[in-house]
Amino acid sequence: LSVGLNPPSSIAAVAGVRLASVAAGIRKPDRHDLALLVVTPGTECAAVFTRNRFRAAPVEVALAHLETAKPRALLINTGYANAGTGEAGRRDARACCEALAAELDCRPEEVLPFSTGVIGEPLPLAPIRAALPGLVGALRGEGWVEAAGGIMTTDTVPKAASRRIEIEGRTVSVSGIAKGAGMIRPDMATMLAFVATDAAVPAADLEALLHEAVGQSFNRISVDGDTSTSDACCVLATGAAGVTVAAGSRAWERLRRSLTEVCVELAQAIVRDGEGATKFITIRVEEAAGAAEARAVADAVAHSPLVKTAFYASDPNWGRILAAVGRAGIDDLEITGVRIALNDVVIVSHGGRDPSYTEDAGQRAMDADEITVRIGLGRGRESTVLWTCDLSHGYVTINAEYRT
Amino acid sequence: LSVGLNPPSSIAAVAGVRLASVAAGIRKPDRHDLALLVVTPGTECAAVFTRNRFRAAPVEVALAHLETAKPRALLINTGYANAGTGEAGRRDARACCEALAAELDCRPEEVLPFSTGVIGEPLPLAPIRAALPGLVGALRGEGWVEAAGGIMTTDTVPKAASRRIEIEGRTVSVSGIAKGAGMIRPDMATMLAFVATDAAVPAADLEALLHEAVGQSFNRISVDGDTSTSDACCVLATGAAGVTVAAGSRAWERLRRSLTEVCVELAQAIVRDGEGATKFITIRVEEAAGAAEARAVADAVAHSPLVKTAFYASDPNWGRILAAVGRAGIDDLEITGVRIALNDVVIVSHGGRDPSYTEDAGQRAMDADEITVRIGLGRGRESTVLWTCDLSHGYVTINAEYRT
Numbered sequence: 001l002s003v004g005l006n007p008p009s010s011i012a013a014v015a016g017v018r019l020a021s022v023a024a025g026i027r028k029p030d031r032h033d034l035a036l037l038v039v040t041p042g043t044e045c046a047a048v049f050t051r052n053r054f055r056a057a058p059v060e061v062a063l064a065h066l067e068t069a070k071p072r073a074l075l076i077n078t079g080y081a082n083a084g085t086g087e088a089g090r091r092d093a094r095a096c097c098e099a100l101a102a103e104l105d106c107r108p109e110e111v112l113p114f115s116t117g118v119i120g121e122p123l124p125l126a127p128i129r130a131a132l133p134g135l136v137g138a139l140r141g142e143g144w145v146e147a148a149g150g151i152m153t154t155d156t157v158p159k160a161a162s163r164r165i166e167i168e169g170r171t172v173s174v175s176g177i178a179k180g181a182g183m184i185r186p187d188m189a190t191m192l193a194f195v196a197t198d199a200a201v202p203a204a205d206l207e208a209l210l211h212e213a214v215g216q217s218f219n220r221i222s223v224d225g226d227t228s229t230s231d232a233c234c235v236l237a238t239g240a241a242g243v244t245v246a247a248g249s250r251a252w253e254r255l256r257r258s259l260t261e262v263c264v265e266l267a268q269a270i271v272r273d274g275e276g277a278t279k280f281i282t283i284r285v286e287e288a289a290g291a292a293e294a295r296a297v298a299d300a301v302a303h304s305p306l307v308k309t310a311f312y313a314s315d316p317n318w319g320r321i322l323a324a325v326g327r328a329g330i331d332d333l334e335i336t337g338v339r340i341a342l343n344d345v346v347i348v349s350h351g352g353r354d355p356s357y358t359e360d361a362g363q364r365a366m367d368a369d370e371i372t373v374r375i376g377l378g379r380g381r382e383s384t385v386l387w388t389c390d391l392s393h394g395y396v397t398i399n400a401e402y403r404t
Numbered sequence: 405l406s407v408g409l410n411p412p413s414s415i416a417a418v419a420g421v422r423l424a425s426v427a428a429g430i431r432k433p434d435r436h437d438l439a440l441l442v443v444t445p446g447t448e449c450a451a452v453f454t455r456n457r458f459r460a461a462p463v464e465v466a467l468a469h470l471e472t473a474k475p476r477a478l479l480i481n482t483g484y485a486n487a488g489t490g491e492a493g494r495r496d497a498r499a500c501c502e503a504l505a506a507e508l509d510c511r512p513e514e515v516l517p518f519s520t521g522v523i524g525e526p527l528p529l530a531p532i533r534a535a536l537p538g539l540v541g542a543l544r545g546e547g548w549v550e551a552a553g554g555i556m557t558t559d560t561v562p563k564a565a566s567r568r569i570e571i572e573g574r575t576v577s578v579s580g581i582a583k584g585a586g587m588i589r590p591d592m593a594t595m596l597a598f599v600a601t602d603a604a605v606p607a608a609d610l611e612a613l614l615h616e617a618v619g620q621s622f623n624r625i626s627v628d629g630d631t632s633t634s635d636a637c638c639v640l641a642t643g644a645a646g647v648t649v650a651a652g653s654r655a656w657e658r659l660r661r662s663l664t665e666v667c668v669e670l671a672q673a674i675v676r677d678g679e680g681a682t683k684f685i686t687i688r689v690e691e692a693a694g695a696a697e698a699r700a701v702a703d704a705v706a707h708s709p710l711v712k713t714a715f716y717a718s719d720p721n722w723g724r725i726l727a728a729v730g731r732a733g734i735d736d737l738e739i740t741g742v743r744i745a746l747n748d749v750v751i752v753s754h755g756g757r758d759p760s761y762t763e764d765a766g767q768r769a770m771d772a773d774e775i776t777v778r779i780g781l782g783r784g785r786e787s788t789v790l791w792t793c794d795l796s797h798g799y800v801t802i803n804a805e806y807r808t
Contacts, residue, residue, distance in 0.1 A: 052727060053729075053731070053735075053737040053739060054726050054730030055730075081723070083726075086754070086755065089756075118721075120756075305709070309800055312800065313804035319485070323487075323523060326457040326458030326459075326633060335457060348488070351458070352493075353489070393797055396716065396795060396797050396799075399709070400713045400714070400719070
């Protein structure tokens, strides 16, 4: 039920990174639900987390650990989010780190825990502890796709992306995995993403890279407007390729572009695999007076259940798009300046139906699996882009039956 | 498919008001799609309209007419919203007013036009013109329920409400009708409401009454978070009962309360008949530091597709409510102060699962058709209430098939 999304095939190994996943039986039997990513000592890490005030216990623990040590291992479980679980939840998250640290012979603070799944239920420790030796034994540099499978919840396709570039005669890899399908909106959502490169990147530069890449990718997607208590995106730079890339260096721009491309591919994969998604929608807002209003219009259209159900029905009901633009909060919006196109079909000009528009042309645009909605506001030069999907029976089914 | 909503039975006639509806064949045959409300000369009218920047043509025309004359007649069609139709749409709306004015022997400016239905298509004038003589001929004081049926679109039940009070030995009636089922959110939605009393109320006082009643009713409901281009609420005071009620007079408080009760009943009826609704949800936010944050939390919960699908599934997935509270934008929210109850079942206290909570108790609360979510923020003394419904397969079906 995903849109134009194939399982990843050739994901480049990243020197200094090993991964694995196992079926630990955390909530359901026989599905990979525990994944591990281990990096060489000295690896730099930059991370961003959910802005939801109800941060899951592992997020609290990960933040604390990041303040005291560079991470050696990322441990990710599905099934339970260990959120809304209070002090007991933090204790459980720390217990997972301690158990893994004992296996890896590192300090517990060098482990970052991540959990995704049902909120409010305690995390079962026994199956996780029991699975750790096998998980550590299965670690391998080629484990990216397997790990991508191990962090899936309602995802239907594992999500991984990869780029290789040449720097100073050496091959540098950038590879990443992500999970997420529902509870997705801009500014971090129910989404976990782990990206690594074997270039060495100074800590401050890695931080800058992360924020730019996230701004261009994960903060531009929306499935249902909900945010989660568990979102996280980590970027790791192992340095194992023997090349240092710092801001301002000749290779910086290429690394930056590769990392952003990997993040955009992963972010789009989350939308393509959006819960119940049958369409991949690109919303492009142009000619805005400022970045904030461009984003407000894109958000209003992307979050409108009426727009999203019209896409599901392949119904060129452009009046719903127009109504969403009209309620986006731009008080001095001049209707007569607004232009809307579906792919290359102009449907609205001067705030009304374009004279050239025909239902047939609109229907052809709507019948496609991938549709670009281009909204011109006629107010200025700012633009933005957002990726979203339709709202289908599949979405309701998945979210009404998630716990059963 | 409505929740606890019965067709209206005894709606009090309001002296000085006559109503009717007919099947004009505007978009579909054999359904009442044109309604008329006519008032005696001298009737005061106060009205509020959509804040959507794309205001439908009839809204523009009604606003212009209200500036030049007191209305004698309200003409409401369904089928087409006459929105996004530009200058031609305004011409069509004025043409409807002119045709009706000729029938009623009044000025076109004394007619207010209202349209609801598909956006962006032209309004067919011929069937409307042809139906007007029959519509005028059918006018009667007892026509409230019939008119309520004539303004329905995706509504499944006509919506009307009524109160009678004694003032100075005379009976004063307050009766109203409304339509709306989808595209509903606070601050006016796809909703039309017409309320009348036969008390005489000075213009400024009627304006105040309207704003208070709307603030307590139609601005507190949400079905899907979308607003429409056509929303309107009119309150009429005919004075035909021979009693004047002005602000500060002894009877003012009783008229105010009756009018607010009628509006609340109509507003709740819209939610009870929300597209695909299977549950009627009252969201009560308490102990907020200010009115704005109370409303922000109520909105975040009411608009969350994940919360709404959990209600549809009767799933006490309180983690989703907690996550919605957490993303409502209160930056200094202390999780440990938050308390959430479903009806009288406390599910969250101190930001985590309440020790007394059991799945059974949560399930019992969720199984009901009508559920109150009570959210305590532990920050102050402000509170608010919002009414909403669940998100079901029915909603998707209705909105994916609306134009077919």
